[in-house]
Amino acid sequence: MNISEWIHTAVLAVIQGLTEFLPISSSAHLILPSQLLGWPDQGLAFDVGVHVGTLLAVMFYFRRELVVMTLAWGRSLSGTTDAEGRLAWLVILATLPALAFGFMLEGMIDHYGRSILVIAATTLVFGVLLGWADSRRSEQRSVEALGVRDACMIGLAQAVALIPGTSRSGITITAALMLGFDRQSAARFSFLLSIPVILGAGSLKGLELYQAGNSAHWVQIGAGTVIAGLSALACIHLFLKWLDKVGMAPFVIYRLLLGVLLLAVYFWMPEAAL
Template sequence: MNVSEWIQTALLAILQGLTEFLPISSSAHLILPSQLWGWDDQGLAFDVGVHVGTLLAVMFYFRREVLLMTRAWFRSLGGHTDAEGRLAWLVVLATLPALVAGFVGSEIIGVYGRSVLVIAGTTLIFGVLLGWADARRREQRTTTEMSVKDAGLIGLAQALALIPGTSRSGITITAALMLGFDRQSAARFSFLLSIPVILGAGTLKGLELYQEGSSTHWLQVGAGALIAGLSALACIHLFLKWLDRVGMKPFVIYRLLLGMLLLVTYFAWPGGAA
């Protein structure tokens, strides 16, 4: 690999690490380098690597919660359910709609949803919705007050994130804010929800990689995983630290600008519809 390829690897890994958890859409960002600068796809192995990096980052950051929830979930199988066990079941419940939607609609979305125009539209529409939800938030509830219905609705919202440009974290935070949860609770539940989703996506991509049996630049994959993990870890920490102070407005403004840039890209390069 030459210097320019290493630069591409680092930048794409940073993009993945940051946009996986910020409410700004990872697909919208990952499509821009190929459209604007003609960068080649880094390959399936790289995709698996950065997913592993972001998964390890969120699990490390929430390691205490994950450990308590895991232990409590197993205890609940024996009939003893506490607050952590209940939260674990709510995460499982909220994950199911995305699994069903992915199984049923992934091929359709893969064919029709990768257009720059589609990604621009969803980036703009769901950005406005995020801003509206944040402006009208009531902030009366925490995750300890979350009901099965709440988890189900947030899970249904997460299923929409299969459409590129929606942003998984953005749509789940939007749904939680609309249901009256405070910003911190909305963000933390969204991050906990990301664990089974990223794990599932990474597993599927890993199986694809195994079936392909193609040669892999493991040093590039390892570097991508490390950079994505570190950038994701920093992103989660700073996002939660600054969330109550800055709110969602900066991300909404950024999404509007990004959506307009994607529209300009689409109309400037008519071949960018793919």
């Protein structure tokens, strides 16, 4: 690997680590280096690696909650259900819509949803929706008040994030805020929901990689995994720490600027948008 390849690896891994959990859309950011700078696709193995990195980061950050929830979920199978076991079941329930729609619509989304125009539109529309939900939040409910209906609604919102540019964390936080949850609870449930989703997506990509049998630059992939994991861990910690102070306004403004930039690329740089 030459120096430019190392730079590409580091930049793309940081982008993946940050945008996986910030409500600003990973697909909107990952498209810019390739479209504007002409960077090559890093390949399926690299994609698997950075997904593993972000998965390990969120599991490490919520390790105590995951242990408690897993043990409680196991007890619930024998008929003893407590708050942690119930939360584990609600995470599973909220994951099902994304799995179902992802299985049914994967080909259609890959074919129609990867254009800059689609990503620009969803970046703008769901950025405005996030700002509206945050401005009208009631903050009357915490994670402990989460019910089956809430999990289903947030799960359906997460399925919408299959459309590139939506942002999985952004749309799930938006839905939770609209249902009356406080910012911290909305973000924490969104991050817990990311675990089975990232695990599922990474497993599918890993299966594709195995079936393809392609050789890979394992040093590059390892570096990408570590960089994505560390940047994701820092992102989760700082986001939850500053969330109540800064709110969603900075992310909304950023999404609007990013959406306008993508539209400019599409209309004034058509050769880059191809």
